Amino acid sequence: MDKSSKIYIAGHRGMVGSAIQRKLEKEGFTNFVTRSSSALDLRDQKAVADFFEQEKPDYVFLAAAKVGGIVANNVYRAEFLYDNLQIQNNIIHQSYLNDVKKLMFLGSSCIYPKLAPQPLKEDYLLTGLLEETNEPYAVAKIAGIKMCDAYRAQYGCNYISVMPTNLYGFNDNYHPQNSHVLPALIRRFHEAKEQEAPSVTIWGTGSPKREFLFADDLAEACYYLMENYNEPGLVNIGTGEDISIKDLALLVKKIIGYEGEITFDVSKPDGTPRKLMDVTKLSEAGWKYHTGLEDGIKFAYQDFLSKEGEFAQR
Ligand SMILES: NC(=O)C1=CN([C@@H]2O[C@H](COP(=O)(O)OP(=O)(O)OC[C@H]3O[C@@H](n4cnc5c(N)ncnc54)[C@H](OP(=O)(O)O)[C@@H]3O)[C@@H](O)[C@H]2O)C=CC1
Numbered sequence: 001m002d003k004s005s006k007i008y009i010a011g012h013r014g015m016v017g018s019a020i021q022r023k024l025e026k027e028g029f030t031n032f033v034t035r036s037s038s039a040l041d042l043r044d045q046k047a048v049a050d051f052f053e054q055e056k057p058d059y060v061f062l063a064a065a066k067v068g069g070i071v072a073n074n075v076y077r078a079e080f081l082y083d084n085l086q087i088q089n090n091i092i093h094q095s096y097l098n099d100v101k102k103l104m105f106l107g108s109s110c111i112y113p114k115l116a117p118q119p120l121k122e123d124y125l126l127t128g129l130l131e132e133t134n135e136p137y138a139v140a141k142i143a144g145i146k147m148c149d150a151y152r153a154q155y156g157c158n159y160i161s162v163m164p165t166n167l168y169g170f171n172d173n174y175h176p177q178n179s180h181v182l183p184a185l186i187r188r189f190h191e192a193k194e195q196e197a198p199s200v201t202i203w204g205t206g207s208p209k210r211e212f213l214f215a216d217d218l219a220e221a222c223y224y225l226m227e228n229y230n231e232p233g234l235v236n237i238g239t240g241e242d243i244s245i246k247d248l249a250l251l252v253k254k255i256i257g258y259e260g261e262i263t264f265d266v267s268k269p270d271g272t273p274r275k276l277m278d279v280t281k282l283s284e285a286g287w288k289y290h291t292g293l294e295d296g297i298k299f300a301y302q303d304f305l306s307k308e309g310e311f312a313q314r
């Protein structure tokens with residue numbers, strides 16, 4: 001990409017899209033095209049076609065999606081399938097019709113089979129059954145990978161697919177029910193501390209293991225791969241290290257300084273028992289994360305505190 005290239009970041013107000021924009025600005029890029037979902041509903045085929053014809057971006061980061069934690073994925077199953085298929089189909093097809101030079105599609109580690117061997121290698125795609133709570137989201141993400149590969153094979157488009165592990169960071173979603181585990185725990189422990197509550201409840205058994213990457217590190221990896229990687233298939237983006245949900249809760253409790261007990265609500269789903277990324281391909285491409293989990297949670301907590309007034313309204 002040249003510093004003057006016109007870059008469309010779909011989802012620029014979200015946690016990942018905003019991190020990608022910050023990274024590109026830091027690298028000296030200035031020519032961005034962005035639209036909020038209220039200005040451009042990416043599910044709308046005609047509106048997306050008009051937008052691409054008018055703006056003609058050179059490069060596209062596809063970081064717009066219907067996103068949420070385990071319960072949101074399970075409850076809003078139709079929206080997770082329909083919205084994500086529409087958004088990615090419209091953007092990928094219009095990128096082809098309007099000669100976009102390169103596109104990056106963001107998938108997720110949930111595309112792998114629920115009981116795949118660990119760590120998760122890219123080759124494990126489509127080798128087994130998906131986890132039931134997020135099957136609609138995963139099916140949409142798998143379709144996105146296959147779209148990029150099909151457009152590369154048939155039309156020669158340089159579209160690449162990256163699979164981030166579980167993310168957290170600035171501009172995260174702190175909704176009590178719909179968010180991912182880390183922002184949910186930051187908010188719950190913080191509120192329990194403020195209210196001097198005797199205990200905090202976390203969902204499930206606490207035994208599932210997850211890997212967490214700070215969103216600004218992800219944005220660096222996305223930039224690095226956009227500049228240096230041009231292959232079909234998929235690339236995992238993660239740290240290669242994981243932690244149990246119980247230990248994660250203990251770490252958040254310590255950082256926030258909450259002194260009560262932790263209890264477990266086993267009526268809530270555990271989801272996939274473990275999702276540890278094999279990051280060999282990414283390491284071989286030349287990238288490694290640098291923000292450790294404890295530092296990253298401290299940064300995210302500061303961001304939460306700076307926006308706490310907004311969250312109280314939601
Ligand atoms: N968060 C995570 O843990 C992980 C995320 N990912 C992937 O990273 C990408 C970004 O996720 P993240 O930043 O966390 O999500 P966010 O929810 O923070 O941001 C998603 C963005 O998508 C936009 N969007 C959603 N629906 C529409 C629509 N119909 N039309 C236009 N824009 C829309 C929103 O725009 P607006 O703000 O204007 O409404 C929002 O800015 C997604 O592809 C996600 O699947 C992958 C792995 C883990």
Ligand SMILES: C[C@H]1O[C@H](OP(=O)(O)OP(=O)(O)OC[C@H]2O[C@@H](n3cnc4c(=O)[nH]c(N)nc43)[C@H](O)[C@@H]2O)[C@@H](O)[C@@H](O)C1=O
Nearest residue numbers: 068069070108110134179180181184203204208269270271
């Ligand atoms: C990124 C990824 O995110 C989702 O998959 P997930 O990894 O299961 O993500 P999660 O963050 O929601 O949960 C992780 C674990 O944590 C436990 N847990 C405890 N207490 C809370 C809690 O309060 N909130 C949440 N959300 N989870 C909690 C929870 O029960 C589970 O065992 C999918 O949307 C998938 O599509 C996807 O891509």
